[in-house]
Amino acid sequence: MPAMTITEKILAKAAGKTVVTPGENIWIKVDTLMTHDVCGPPTFQIWQKEFGENAAIWDREKVVMFPDHYIFTEDPHANRNVRILREFARDRQLPNYYDVQSERYKGVCHIALAEEGYNLPGTVLIGTDSHSCTSGAFGLFSTGVGNTDAAFILGTGTIWEKVPASMRFTFEGESPPYVTAKDMILQILGDIGTDGATYRAMEFDGSAVQALSMDERMTLTNMAIEAGGMNGIIAADEKTEAYVKARSNAPYELFRSDGDARYRASYRYDVAAMEPLVAKPHSPDNRDTVRAVRGTPLTKAYIGSCTGGKLSDFRMAASILINQKVSVPTFVVPGSTGVARLLELETYKGIVLREILEDAGCVIARSSCAACLGGPADTIGRSVDQDVVISTTNRNFPGRMGSKKSEVYLASALTVAASAVNGHITDPRDFM
Amino acid sequence: MDQKITGRAYVLGANIDTDQIIPAEHLVYSLSDPEESRNYGRFALSGVPPALAGLPEGHIPFTEGDRWRSSFNIIVAGNNFGCGSSREHAPFALQKAGVRAVIAPSYARIFYRNAVDGGFVIPYESEEDLSDLIATGDQLELDTAANRLYNSTQGKSHALRPLGDVGPIIAAGGLFAYARQQGMIAT
Ligand code: SF4
Numbered sequence: 001m002p003a004m005t006i007t008e009k010i011l012a013k014a015a016g017k018t019v020v021t022p023g024e025n026i027w028i029k030v031d032t033l034m035t036h037d038v039c040g041p042p043t044f045q046i047w048q049k050e051f052g053e054n055a056a057i058w059d060r061e062k063v064v065m066f067p068d069h070y071i072f073t074e075d076p077h078a079n080r081n082v083r084i085l086r087e088f089a090r091d092r093q094l095p096n097y098y099d100v101q102s103e104r105y106k107g108v109c110h111i112a113l114a115e116e117g118y119n120l121p122g123t124v125l126i127g128t129d130s131h132s133c134t135s136g137a138f139g140l141f142s143t144g145v146g147n148t149d150a151a152f153i154l155g156t157g158t159i160w161e162k163v164p165a166s167m168r169f170t171f172e173g174e175s176p177p178y179v180t181a182k183d184m185i186l187q188i189l190g191d192i193g194t195d196g197a198t199y200r201a202m203e204f205d206g207s208a209v210q211a212l213s214m215d216e217r218m219t220l221t222n223m224a225i226e227a228g229g230m231n232g233i234i235a236a237d238e239k240t241e242a243y244v245k246a247r248s249n250a251p252y253e254l255f256r257s258d259g260d261a262r263y264r265a266s267y268r269y270d271v272a273a274m275e276p277l278v279a280k281p282h283s284p285d286n287r288d289t290v291r292a293v294r295g296t297p298l299t300k301a302y303i304g305s306c307t308g309g310k311l312s313d314f315r316m317a318a319s320i321l322i323n324q325k326v327s328v329p330t331f332v333v334p335g336s337t338g339v340a341r342l343l344e345l346e347t348y349k350g351i352v353l354r355e356i357l358e359d360a361g362c363v364i365a366r367s368s369c370a371a372c373l374g375g376p377a378d379t380i381g382r383s384v385d386q387d388v389v390i391s392t393t394n395r396n397f398p399g400r401m402g403s404k405k406s407e408v409y410l411a412s413a414l415t416v417a418a419s420a421v422n423g424h425i426t427d428p429r430d431f432m
Numbered sequence: 433m434d435q436k437i438t439g440r441a442y443v444l445g446a447n448i449d450t451d452q453i454i455p456a457e458h459l460v461y462s463l464s465d466p467e468e469s470r471n472y473g474r475f476a477l478s479g480v481p482p483a484l485a486g487l488p489e490g491h492i493p494f495t496e497g498d499r500w501r502s503s504f505n506i507i508v509a510g511n512n513f514g515c516g517s518s519r520e521h522a523p524f525a526l527q528k529a530g531v532r533a534v535i536a537p538s539y540a541r542i543f544y545r546n547a548v549d550g551g552f553v554i555p556y557e558s559e560e561d562l563s564d565l566i567a568t569g570d571q572l573e574l575d576t577a578a579n580r581l582y583n584s585t586q587g588k589s590h591a592l593r594p595l596g597d598v599g600p601i602i603a604a605g606g607l608f609a610y611a612r613q614q615g616m617i618a619t
Contacts, residue, residue: 146545148546
């Protein structure tokens, strides 16, 4: 058998083949289809139109729906989308729906997928969201598609994919406390650009990746799409298995790349030599060191989203914000209700995280995508006019967080917290 | 798929992301309601910063004032067109505005898939970056059989890459039509 990468092995299995080669178009079986309030309604509409009013969904257990994008708003169109999701789940008896008006409400889909045990190693997860690549942190193939592809899956459980060539990103060395997964992925983005991995699998490995928590691994795979990557992937290990087993009884399969598997390109980094980074406006690959832009005046800070709204991010923020005050409006948006709950339980130096963040003057919002994608005009934390924002989110294209005139810097939660205190971009090492 | 597509060019730079193609605040409109979905045509490309809208001069609105459709129907752009989110609303918005084809040296994967599988617009890859060689308003003729683009305003012709594997899906008019042709789903 020819040597294969982890991505190739999972795709081969899903295609019912023993071998697949990059560039080949294959039809694969899907294990999980995820959708949300923005893309769910048009997906259902296409599905109904194409398969008929009374068509059956391929597998009701395998469809997972999280309202998360436009949640706490008065916008009538946005609320209609959530209603459509709710009615569809009810009418089609879909068990895996997490309604916003219920105890089950979760928040941002990519974090919720992990927390609810849907990220099963070795499986194929397709989502109607570009950051579906996040789930690859659990050693599975995951990628984003549009509504037509999702409607096709809803009816058939299958989809075509072009097998991607893999790129390998190896991180070795001992990570200093001020270097986070966000800095690691911004480093890569600066090196390869926003189209550096188009139609490629991005595989992350090395001792410094294994040392990361599952939260932090998800930050790496989350931003694979910012390089144009088809999927991001990290082979599952004991940490992954422990996380998954605590949340699911479903079977899974472990794959890893063969030692002599072929990569389109390989990059090696020594994390010990790295330092805090930002992506400057208006592109995630516009990398610079925090040192080089320190002092840039800010009008807002934002800690949230599927990239930077996990428990690990708020732990980092709290470690800086303890006994400090923010000097610009600072928004804290827990990625999920699960994360929000942990903010009340987890402590830093004996103080509950939520208290640290509140005492520092942060505004704590309810879990959702919130201003990560701008959203309706009444969205909390949305950028206005010529705001200059530092944010733990993943995109800073013009207008992404609201105002087209605003400027967004992307950084780790450490850097965002330190900058929020000073009101200008600040190296977190000044507080450590 | 028509063999010849003719129309006026609208030229954009590189890395046109889906927030520029259709800003997130407009994603709330229904895609199926014929009246409401016209908004997608109206707001298509409204997220492009004005100075970069309609190169080389810029400041050329894609859809004018409160109209629902654009007078431009072929987009010529730089690298990595359609990067960013997975919103199918992006190629849909272009189609609603009257766009038939996009021509760029490279595309983000999800935009490309959506354009093809939804049968919205034809994403043609050009051999070279044509965004500095073609001006907004130039009269173009796209020959899908010959994989060539003629610019009748400038009297120039440019090579396009063959559509390859996705050609049959585009020719069928999208993923569902293709799957029916192939007997993969019931007609
Ligand atoms: S938090 Fe932001 S990037 Fe993540 S799913 Fe929501 S809108 Fe997309």
